[in-house]
Amino acid sequence: MTGAEPPRRRGIPLRAVVPNAVTVLALGCGLTGVRFAIGGEWEKAVAFILLAAVLDGIDGRIARLLKASSRFGAELDSLSDVTAFGVAPTLLLYLWALQHLPGRLGWVIALAHAIACALRLARFNAQIDAADQPHKRLGYLTGIPAPAAAGLTLTPFYLHFWLEPVWLADPVVRAGIVAVISLAVAFMMVSNLPTYSWGSVRLRASWRLPALGAVGLVAGALFTNPWATLTIFSIVYAATIPFAFRSYARMKVRDEAARRTAPETGTPETGTPGIQP
Numbered sequence: 001m002t003g004a005e006p007p008r009r010r011g012i013p014l015r016a017v018v019p020n021a022v023t024v025l026a027l028g029c030g031l032t033g034v035r036f037a038i039g040g041e042w043e044k045a046v047a048f049i050l051l052a053a054v055l056d057g058i059d060g061r062i063a064r065l066l067k068a069s070s071r072f073g074a075e076l077d078s079l080s081d082v083t084a085f086g087v088a089p090t091l092l093l094y095l096w097a098l099q100h101l102p103g104r105l106g107w108v109i110a111l112a113h114a115i116a117c118a119l120r121l122a123r124f125n126a127q128i129d130a131a132d133q134p135h136k137r138l139g140y141l142t143g144i145p146a147p148a149a150a151g152l153t154l155t156p157f158y159l160h161f162w163l164e165p166v167w168l169a170d171p172v173v174r175a176g177i178v179a180v181i182s183l184a185v186a187f188m189m190v191s192n193l194p195t196y197s198w199g200s201v202r203l204r205a206s207w208r209l210p211a212l213g214a215v216g217l218v219a220g221a222l223f224t225n226p227w228a229t230l231t232i233f234s235i236v237y238a239a240t241i242p243f244a245f246r247s248y249a250r251m252k253v254r255d256e257a258a259r260r261t262a263p264e265t266g267t268p269e270t271g272t273p274g275i276q277p
Contacts, residue, residue, distance in 0.1 A: 019063035020073050023080050026055035030084025037092045045092055046157045050230075052084040053147040074128065078121045085150035086117030093153060097178040100171040109179045113153060116186035117146050123190075138251045140194040140244065148237060149189045153182050155234040162227035188241070194248035196240055 033048035059077065063069045090110045098106030120143055127133060135142045144152070156178050160168050168174050221229040 015066040016068040016070060016073075018066060019059045019068055020076055022055050022059040022062060023073065023076050026052040026059065027080040027083055029055065030080070030088040033084075033088050034091050037088075037095050042092075042096060042157060043161060046154055046161075049084065049088055049092070049150060049154065052080075052088075053151060056081060056084070056147050075125070078125055081146045082114075082118050082121050085146040086114040086121075089150045089153050090114040092157075093178055093182060097156070097171070097175045098182075100175040101179065106175060106179070109182055112186040113149075113182050116189040117149065120146060120149075120189045134252070135194050135248070138248065138255060139197060140248050140251075141197045142195075143191050143193055144185065144188045144195055144241075146189070148195075149185050151230070152185045152234050152238065153178075155181065155231060158227045158231040158234065162225075162231055193241065194244055196244045196247075 029048045029052035033045045033052070036042075036045035036048065056077070059073075060069075063073055090113050093113070094106060094110040098110045100106065101109070123142075133142075156168065156174065159165065168177070218229065
């Protein structure tokens, strides 16, 4: 009589390790940015946070490509985001500018960014399995995502590295500008404003080749003059927020009309995500 075979150990497949490793790299880059900020190496500090944003943008795509998406990966991604795009920018902004505000006001304003980032990610995790998500159903995000919010709050850095304006050299003026931007971005992170996502962007066939050419030009601009390019990026992204609100309102009206007529005509109950012409 042979004994029962011992239970086989369940290993983690390599395809599940790769996207999580990229997420951990993003976390490490965010913390490395803090290390350089403590030493006053501001360009390196900002560069590492931006590198964390790039890694954060590809880890989810790698997971879907390798069919390695998991709840563990989603939780790890949120923890990485709150550190790299909430805590790290908070410390950079405080050390560079906000500490020059009177009393402890600068630290309170700096905390607003980190707290808003944590609240946004907590809301995202709480709704990850929710069936009714109007913004997501139509291809939009709710509020500004954490990496984009970090990029917007760092805009004064880009401008300083690019043009070195005299008014940013004044610690009090610099602190005031950073405070206004930080509070505005923190509000938009936790707001219910619809913002564009990649799923809400639709290109006509005739625009695809010009779009590829534009991507090449932007990549070249990032390598030749990164701070000017990032400043323009931030301004353009901020300018799209009102257009996203208007586009979503039109999509919502069309979706509600389609849902009302669905039982009679047999049309789909949800609208098609996209930017309306």
